[in-house]
Amino acid sequence: MNGRNIGMAMGLIIGIIISLFVLKAFNKDGKMKTKYDEMQELVRGRAYKYAFWILVIYEVLLILADCIDLDLHSSNYLLQFIGIIIAVMVHAIYSIWNDAYIGLNTNPMRFAIICTVISIINLAIGIGEVTNSGLLKNGMIRDSLSNLLCGICFLVLAVVLFIKRSHDSAEEESEEV
Amino acid sequence: MKNLRLKAARAGKDLSQDDLAKAVGVSRQTINAIEKGDYNPTINLCISICHVLGKTLDELFWDEVEV
Numbered sequence: 001m002n003g004r005n006i007g008m009a010m011g012l013i014i015g016i017i018i019s020l021f022v023l024k025a026f027n028k029d030g031k032m033k034t035k036y037d038e039m040q041e042l043v044r045g046r047a048y049k050y051a052f053w054i055l056v057i058y059e060v061l062l063i064l065a066d067c068i069d070l071d072l073h074s075s076n077y078l079l080q081f082i083g084i085i086i087a088v089m090v091h092a093i094y095s096i097w098n099d100a101y102i103g104l105n106t107n108p109m110r111f112a113i114i115c116t117v118i119s120i121i122n123l124a125i126g127i128g129e130v131t132n133s134g135l136l137k138n139g140m141i142r143d144s145l146s147n148l149l150c151g152i153c154f155l156v157l158a159v160v161l162f163i164k165r166s167h168d169s170a171e172e173e174s175e176e177v
Numbered sequence: 178m179k180n181l182r183l184k185a186a187r188a189g190k191d192l193s194q195d196d197l198a199k200a201v202g203v204s205r206q207t208i209n210a211i212e213k214g215d216y217n218p219t220i221n222l223c224i225s226i227c228h229v230l231g232k233t234l235d236e237l238f239w240d241e242v243e244v
Contacts, residue, residue, distance in 0.1 A: 037202065037203035037204055037207050038203070038207075038218070038219055038222060039203070039204075039206075039207040039210060039216050039218075040204065040207070099204065099206035099207070099210070102204075104202070104203070104204060168206075171209075172194075172205075172209075
């Protein structure tokens with residue numbers, strides 16, 4: 001394991017630890033576990049199913065690409081990270097659009113703000129890396145693209161949340177008696 | 178199929194979707210989905226809603242089918 005890989009591993013571990021604290025900050029009751037009602041649990045189950053199959057299809061495509069010696073100019077780390085980002089996006093967007101992403105004890109405004117902040121931090125790191133060092137290194141896409149992807153993922157989540165909220169407000173006015 | 182009886186019973190008690198949702202421990206969107214007929218609640222949730230609205234299961238959730 002070289003220094004770069006240790007750095008990557010440390011970055012991931014620190015990211016996981018920070019996300020545990022962020023989870024607590026999302027919730028109004030300060031608890032890490034987000035509560036969902038029965039309809040939300042059902043929808044989230046469907047969302048996990050779609051995300052799972054998308055990830056399986058993605059992995060099969062990677063295996064096929066490997067079998068035919070297709071050079072994707074990316075490290076294994078980056079390719080796996082892209083798969084995770086795609087699956088997370090599928091799960092999150094489906095859940096948001098079907099009212100199952102924001103839990104009963106979640107503060108939606110705090111959630112949207114944290115998403116936006118995480119997005120800005122990752123986009124700044126990603127754009128900074130690409131601007132300073134370029135997208136490619138020795139013909140391979142730099143692993144730091146993962147920051148850019150993470151930033152885009154959170155930005156998309158924040159935008160979908162905002163669109164859904166606007167859509168709901170309009171619907172709420174017509175549905176309420 | 179829309180559940181207009183639930184909507185009417187809720188309005189009769191002067192409750193908003195949010196009020197009813199909080200009383201039975203679900204999200205406002207879930208109550209909205211039940212009223213719109215987009216979601217079939219479990220029997221436990223039906224019973225909770227009936228208790229809050231002071232109605233029976235038949236009054237709110239039973240569909241009379243003509244034979």
